[in-house]
Amino acid sequence: MEMKNIVVIGPPGAGKGTQSERISERLGVPHISTGDMLREHRDLKTEHGKAREYMERGDLVPDKIMYRILDHRLKKDDTEKGFVLDGFPRDISQAKHLECIEKIDIVISLEVEKKNILKRLTGRRICENCGETFHLNYKPPEKEGVCTKCGSDLLQREDDKKEVIKQRLKKYREKKLPIKNFYEKKGVLRKVDGNKDIESVWNEISVILEEFIK
Numbered sequence: 206m207e208m209k210n211i212v213v214i215g216p217p218g219a220g221k222g223t224q225s226e227r228i229s230e231r232l233g234v235p236h237i238s239t240g241d242m243l244r245e246h247r248d249l250k251t252e253h254g255k256a257r258e259y260m261e262r263g264d265l266v267p268d269k270i271m272y273r274i275l276d277h278r279l280k281k282d283d284t285e286k287g288f289v290l291d292g293f294p295r296d297i298s299q300a301k302h303l304e305c306i307e308k309i310d311i312v313i314s315l316e317v318e319k320k321n322i323l324k325r326l327t328g329r330r331i332c333e334n335c336g337e338t339f340h341l342n343y344k345p346p347e348k349e350g351v352c353t354k355c356g357s358d359l360l361q362r363e364d365d366k367k368e369v370i371k372q373r374l375k376k377y378r379e380k381k382l383p384i385k386n387f388y389e390k391k392g393v394l395r396k397v398d399g400n401k402d403i404e405s406v407w408n409e410i411s412v413i414l415e416e417f418i419k
């Protein structure tokens with residue numbers, strides 16, 4: 206059987222995780238999220254644990270460490286038929302590194318307008334006590350500012366504040382353009398309208414996958 210190596214890119218709040226999970230189920234290949242991998246490795250006493258120090262400082266994990274963790278993951282048996290990679294590459298040098306170790310068949314780029322990303326991310330609220338998550342637009346609590354589950358106060362995480370998100374988006378755009386050009390030249394880039402709801406986005410991705418599987 207042919208390999209299916211897929212990369213999903215998109216700004217924070219684009220729904221990369223959700224859509225990657227569906228692609229993974231549809232194709233029967235593992236969903237590899239570099240964010241999840243780093244979180245898993247945080248408690249390990251291996252060399253991967255080095256990533257922890259960077260994450261705790263809020264810094265990006267250096268490429269050298271990132272590559273070791275990723276290369277190791279992509280060598281596991283479950284990637285025999287392919288994989289869905291989410292959260293990597295973050296910049297052009299990572300894209301080139303990936304190209305050296307794996308042939309990428311499709312890159313799905315979730316395109317979301319800035320105003321929609323801001324709406325999605327700044328609306329998030331989390332319960333300081335039980336950790337339940339809410340969203341002012343999509344999953345509002347019964348009473349404003351109060352957790353429906355346990356009655357404690359709801360907080361907005363520092364990461365979800367408007368200015369922080371604007372900064373992240375700016376950085377994202379600067380780094381993603383060269384990546385998109387890189388994959389466009391290779392003929393593997395597929396742009397998907399990520400402004401719509403989860404189901405509509407998934408329908409668009411399904412069409413791309415069906416053509417590819419044929």
Ligand SMILES: [Zn+2]
Pocket residue numbers: 332333334335336337352353354355356357
């Ligand atoms: Zn609560």
